[in-house]
Amino acid sequence: MEYERPIATVDIVTLTLKDGALHVALYPRAKPPFEGAHGLPGGYVHVDEDANLDAAARRVLRDKALLKGVYLEQLGTFSGATRDPRGWSISAAYVALLPQERIKGALLAKADPVPRKLPFDHGAIVKAALARVRSKSVYSTLPTFLMPAEFTITELRDVYRIVLGIEKIDLAGFRKKILDLRAIEPVEGKMRTGVHRPAQLYRRVVKDIALFDRTI
């Protein structure tokens, strides 16, 4: 026996840093429901075109946010009879992290507290994305995806501070921890110069996140 199938969509929480705080990229909705409102980029799964939900999320990011090759991970699935006025629906939610300079045509809204009046349950999805990014940043290089192409260790440490909401992270300990992972490498001969003494620039060398050693 077959059952009535739910609506299947994907939604993407694109997070970036702006003015020292995490922001979420919102796009105007071109069609009903909630036409004209700003929300997460999302759309139906296209079973004739998408190999799987990850592919659907990448297609939506490309078509609706003009973004390619970004760090993307599945956050969780939001579902139920009432979250979408069109009917019982499943939305696979994803988190993307990237530097602000790559985001075009979006409204950047502060992510915490979650923006009010988002369509559907997009508020709950943004909240879950923030919780995921914060908890995962404790033990991984996830925040490196918020950095521009080149950055100093001090700049990266400050981004960890912002993401984790920690006032102070010891620079020497942080430097050792992050370099031991070999997830970033110095950019030969390039230094950040300016008000401070010159500092070595680094770039990310891996496409996925690396994890710090942890033990109970």
Add this chain to the structure above:
Amino acid sequence: MEYERPIATVDIVTLTLKDGALHVALYPRAKPPFEGAHGLPGGYVHVDEDANLDAAARRVLRDKALLKGVYLEQLGTFSGATRDPRGWSISAAYVALLPQERIKGALLAKADPVPRKLPFDHGAIVKAALARVRSKSVYSTLPTFLMPAEFTITELRDVYRIVLGIEKIDLAGFRKKILDLRAIEPVEGKMRTGVHRPAQLYRRVVKDIALFDRTI
């Protein structure tokens, strides 16, 4: 414009401890595809009956595994054009943890390495469930859900050792860490007696997991 909707199902990885190793509960499939094969309990989402995917997972656990009131968390969503012979499908996968004594009518198969010849992509789902449980047990009370109603701190420490694959966890440090969380409490006046000196019995006091403090 509406698109063809994917098949929507839930699958549950029920993990337990047996003979000092994590095992997964497999049930014979009553209908095609893979009729008669042992696999994860799963089924279609019933949009007329289930409030959301969590409710669908609880219904399937109740109907197919006769299990109620177990610890359940969403693992992730498995999807694609080829994972189910019936067509493009989305399966929301869940992990349940419970003591062996509660499992009835299942084949308990060692979870690592993942049992061969499981139907669909159930092998990949079991593998992802193991990875989730192991990584989350480093910083939470997740393994307490594998314990029977009453247990000693030493018994709980040994379950952490098994789940994490660590040979040695210092008992005094573990005791302090776990008791500080107030997620378990002594059972007034009850001791484990036997070959060792009598040891206080404990029980879980919270329905959800509690997290250890972590910092970068």
